[in-house]
Amino acid sequence: NSVTADRTEFIGRHGTTEFPQAVLGGVGLSGRVEAGDDPCAVIASDIEIPAGGDVTLLWLLGDAATASEASALVQTHRGKDFDQRLADNERVWRGFLDT
Known part of the structure; x- marks a missing residue:
């Protein structure tokens, strides 16, 4: 990488x-x-895809003060459904932008 x-x-x-x-x-x-x-x-990042195969990539980008805080955030978000993460993100931004 x-x-x-x-x-x-x-x-x-x-x-x-x-x-x-x-x-x-x-x-x-x-x-x-x-x-x-x-x-x-x-x-x-180099990705190897086997012949006839497919690969799913998921990138979680964020900001944290320490490596352990970043790991905790990744674990939290990996456990959530993607659509739920999007809805949560929109709710946070709406709260910020609507004030």
Whole structure:
């Protein structure tokens, strides 16, 4: 796995969002996660799919003060139905935005 928060690193100077140079070149990302002029969030991972098979991917992104707090949050959310997580998320945002 590799990550970056640098849009130029991912897309490249001559790439596009449809054809980012980092993907086309198959390169690993630098791990740079800093505030910048043009930030983004990119997580790259090699996935092997067997012939005739399929793979389901689930990414849980969030914010926590410690690794143990992050693990607890992942366990909480993995135990919830996806539709329930979406409904809970909408409820929280509606509460925030409606004030």
